[in-house]
Amino acid sequence: MARSAHSWRHRRNAVAALTAAGLLALGLAAPGTAAAGEPRIDLKVLVVDNGDSPVRAITAQLKSTGIPYSTVDLTDANRPTITDAFLSDTVNGTPRAKYQGVVLPGEAPFGADSAEQTALENYERTYGIPQVDAYTWAHPGVGLDYTSEGGWAGTLDGRAASVTPEGKAGYFGYLDGAFTFEDNDPAVQESYGYVARPRTGFTSYVDIPVPAGSGRGSLIGEYSHDGRRELVVTFAYNEYQQQFRVLARGIVEWLTQGVHLGQARNYFAVHIDDVFAPDSRWDTEHNCTPGDFDCVGGDGEGTTPIRMTAEDAVHAAQWQREHGFTLDMVYNAGSGEEWKSGNGGTDALADRLLADKAQYRWINHTYTHAFLGCVQDTSTVPWSCAKNADGSTRYMSRADISAQIRNNYNWGVTKGLPLDRTELVTGEHSGLKTLPQQPADNPNLAGALADNGVKWIASDNSREPDQRPVGAALTVPRHPMNVYYNVGTEDEMVDEYNWVYTSTADGGSGVCENNPSSTCLDDPLDPATGYDEYIAPREARTALGHAISNDPRPHYAHQSNLAEDRTLYPVLDQVLADYHALFADNTPVENLAQSAIGTELQRRAAWRTALANGSVTAYRIGNTVTVTAPSGTRIPVTAPEGTTKQLLIGTTAFGTPYAGKRSAWTTPELLQSALRLNLPS
Known part of the structure; x- marks a missing residue:
C-alpha cells in the first residue's frame, strides 16, 4: 500500500528526533549544535594587504599550509569596507565571527580611530580574535619603548637571534632556540629591524642582544591590551x-591559536639517479661532456666514466646509519649488467649494494636509461626530433617504453629489492615533454605506464613545478641539485x-651573461677551495630552504656524486646539521617515498580546489571543531595535543604529533x- 507524503514526512521527522535524542543520551550534540552562549568562529583568516613583502610572506605561508583566507587589497579602490557586517553576523541564532585571525600590514592600517579600524578592534575584542602586525616600528602604541630608549634600529644581516623561554613555552616551541639572520651579500641590506624593550603587557617571543647597547630587545612579541592581542613583528x-x-x-600557529585547517611539515628526500650505471666525465680541456651532441672535439678519449665502487657503497650505508637518513637508490639494472659483462662478469659495487639492499629505498629508473621521448636526430646541434615520412614526429613505441620499465622492475624483483612498482623515474625525465625540441609528452608514454602499474612518474621541478596527469599517472616534480652528474672530483666540479658561471672575459662560456635568471661570478672560483667554500654551502642553503618551506618535492643527484671525492655528502651534511641546529626534536624532517610525496601533492591540489570552489565549511564553537567538505575529500587539520576525533559512538585520538601539535589528512567517520x-579544555 502506498504511503502518503504526509505520513512519510511524519515518520522521517520522528526518526530524526529519535536520532538526535540518542546522540544527546550518549553525551553528543547533533552536528552544528552550539554550546550555550558560545559564538561560532569560522576557521578562516582575514588578510589586509598593502602590497608589502611581510604581508605577502604570511599569505604565502597560509596558502602553503592550506589555511583558507580572504584578502582585502588596500590598493584596490573597489575593495570592501571593513564594517561590523563584513566581520560578523548570526547563523541559526548563533553569533558568528567570520575570521579566526587577522593579518595587518601594521597595527592600524586604516588609521587610528577611523570607522574601519574601530570596527576591526571591536570585532577582535568581542570574539577574542588575534591580530598579527606583519611589520611595524617600535613605539608605545605596540607595547614597546622607542629605540632611543635603550633600543636600536638597523640592519640585522648576520645577527644571531633567540627564541625566549616564553616563546619556547608557546607557539615557537618547535625551534631549538637560536638562529641567524641571512647575510648572503655583504653589499646588500637584506633585513632591517627595530630592537626594543618591552613595556607592560608585552611578552617577547624572539629577541636579540641590543647592538651597541645592553640587555636584549624584542623582534617578535605579543602585546595584550584593551581586551585585544597583537603579535608585533x-x-x-x-x-x-x-x-x-x-x-x-610560529606566526601562523599564534594567529590561529593552534587550531586551523591545513598542515605544514618539513620535508627532505634525496634520489640518487643512475645507480649501477656509469656517468660520463666532464672534459676539462674541451669544456663539454663526452657523449653530448654538442661536445665538439670531446670524444671522451683520456676521460674515464664515473662509477661508484664497493667502498663507496660501504660509505653510503654507513653515512645513512650515522645520520638516520635513507637515500632513494634510482637504479638502471641493464646498464649495470653491461658494465658487469665488460669486467669479467663480476661487479663488486652491485654485490655490495644488493647485500645492503634493505637499508635503502629503491626506484625503477628504466633498464638502460634510454631516452623515452621522440627519436633524436643528432645530425644538428642542438638535436631535434626525427620525423616520419608524413612529417609527424617519430616516437619510441609503447612496447619499447614498456620493456624498459618492465625489465628493470623484474630484475629488481629477482634480486629481492624492496620496490614499489607504482614509482618510476625515466632517464632525463624523458618521455615527458622536453622543450624546445619535444613540446608534448610521447603519446605512447601513458599507455606504457598503465601497462606496468605506474602511478607516480618523476618530473623536473625546474621545468614543471606543478603536478600534472600523464594518462592515469601523476608527475612528482623533483628539485635538481646543483652538484653536477658529470664530475667525480671537487676540482672537476669547480672547473x-x-x-657555466663566469663571463667570456674571464674564460667562461658567457651563458650567465645571456640568461636573465643567472648571475656571473665576480671572479672564477679557486679550484682548491671553490667547492667547499662556495658551491656546497650555496647548494645546502637552497636545499634547506626547500626543506623548511613545507615543500615535499624530493631532490635528486647522481651516483657519480657518491663516488671518488663523494661531492654530495658535504651538501647533505650541511643541510642536516643546519636543520637539527634550528629545530627541536619534536619537529623532525620528514623523509618520504616518492609515492607518498605524490599522494601529498595530489591531496593538496584537491584541497585547494575545494577551497577555491567554496565547498568547505569549518568552524569552532567552544571546544568543538566541525568541518564539512565534498564527499571523499581528505581534510587537513592541525590541532593541539589532546584533541580527539568524534566517532559515531565514542572518540579516538586525532592525528599524529608534529611540532608540538597534532595534524592529519582525515575524513568524517x-x-x-x-x-x-573535540579540543582539550
Whole structure:
C-alpha cells in the first residue's frame, strides 16, 4: 500500500528526533549544535594587504599550509569596507565571527580611530580574535619603548637571534632556540629591524642582544591590551628568507591559536639517479661532456666514466646509519649488467649494494636509461626530433617504453629489492615533454605506464613545478641539485661551475651573461677551495630552504656524486646539521617515498580546489571543531595535543604529533556527514 507524503514526512521527522535524542543520551550534540552562549568562529583568516613583502610572506605561508583566507587589497579602490557586517553576523541564532585571525600590514592600517579600524578592534575584542602586525616600528602604541630608549634600529644581516623561554613555552616551541639572520651579500641590506624593550603587557617571543647597547630587545612579541592581542613583528622580511621560513610556523600557529585547517611539515628526500650505471666525465680541456651532441672535439678519449665502487657503497650505508637518513637508490639494472659483462662478469659495487639492499629505498629508473621521448636526430646541434615520412614526429613505441620499465622492475624483483612498482623515474625525465625540441609528452608514454602499474612518474621541478596527469599517472616534480652528474672530483666540479658561471672575459662560456635568471661570478672560483667554500654551502642553503618551506618535492643527484671525492655528502651534511641546529626534536624532517610525496601533492591540489570552489565549511564553537567538505575529500587539520576525533559512538585520538601539535589528512567517520574534533579544555 502506498504511503502518503504526509505520513512519510511524519515518520522521517520522528526518526530524526529519535536520532538526535540518542546522540544527546550518549553525551553528543547533533552536528552544528552550539554550546550555550558560545559564538561560532569560522576557521578562516582575514588578510589586509598593502602590497608589502611581510604581508605577502604570511599569505604565502597560509596558502602553503592550506589555511583558507580572504584578502582585502588596500590598493584596490573597489575593495570592501571593513564594517561590523563584513566581520560578523548570526547563523541559526548563533553569533558568528567570520575570521579566526587577522593579518595587518601594521597595527592600524586604516588609521587610528577611523570607522574601519574601530570596527576591526571591536570585532577582535568581542570574539577574542588575534591580530598579527606583519611589520611595524617600535613605539608605545605596540607595547614597546622607542629605540632611543635603550633600543636600536638597523640592519640585522648576520645577527644571531633567540627564541625566549616564553616563546619556547608557546607557539615557537618547535625551534631549538637560536638562529641567524641571512647575510648572503655583504653589499646588500637584506633585513632591517627595530630592537626594543618591552613595556607592560608585552611578552617577547624572539629577541636579540641590543647592538651597541645592553640587555636584549624584542623582534617578535605579543602585546595584550584593551581586551585585544597583537603579535608585533619589528623586522622586515620576505617569504624566501631563512629567518622568516624558520619563524613562519610560529606566526601562523599564534594567529590561529593552534587550531586551523591545513598542515605544514618539513620535508627532505634525496634520489640518487643512475645507480649501477656509469656517468660520463666532464672534459676539462674541451669544456663539454663526452657523449653530448654538442661536445665538439670531446670524444671522451683520456676521460674515464664515473662509477661508484664497493667502498663507496660501504660509505653510503654507513653515512645513512650515522645520520638516520635513507637515500632513494634510482637504479638502471641493464646498464649495470653491461658494465658487469665488460669486467669479467663480476661487479663488486652491485654485490655490495644488493647485500645492503634493505637499508635503502629503491626506484625503477628504466633498464638502460634510454631516452623515452621522440627519436633524436643528432645530425644538428642542438638535436631535434626525427620525423616520419608524413612529417609527424617519430616516437619510441609503447612496447619499447614498456620493456624498459618492465625489465628493470623484474630484475629488481629477482634480486629481492624492496620496490614499489607504482614509482618510476625515466632517464632525463624523458618521455615527458622536453622543450624546445619535444613540446608534448610521447603519446605512447601513458599507455606504457598503465601497462606496468605506474602511478607516480618523476618530473623536473625546474621545468614543471606543478603536478600534472600523464594518462592515469601523476608527475612528482623533483628539485635538481646543483652538484653536477658529470664530475667525480671537487676540482672537476669547480672547473665546470666556472665555465657555466663566469663571463667570456674571464674564460667562461658567457651563458650567465645571456640568461636573465643567472648571475656571473665576480671572479672564477679557486679550484682548491671553490667547492667547499662556495658551491656546497650555496647548494645546502637552497636545499634547506626547500626543506623548511613545507615543500615535499624530493631532490635528486647522481651516483657519480657518491663516488671518488663523494661531492654530495658535504651538501647533505650541511643541510642536516643546519636543520637539527634550528629545530627541536619534536619537529623532525620528514623523509618520504616518492609515492607518498605524490599522494601529498595530489591531496593538496584537491584541497585547494575545494577551497577555491567554496565547498568547505569549518568552524569552532567552544571546544568543538566541525568541518564539512565534498564527499571523499581528505581534510587537513592541525590541532593541539589532546584533541580527539568524534566517532559515531565514542572518540579516538586525532592525528599524529608534529611540532608540538597534532595534524592529519582525515575524513568524517562512517555514517557521519561532517568531521568533528573535540579540543582539550
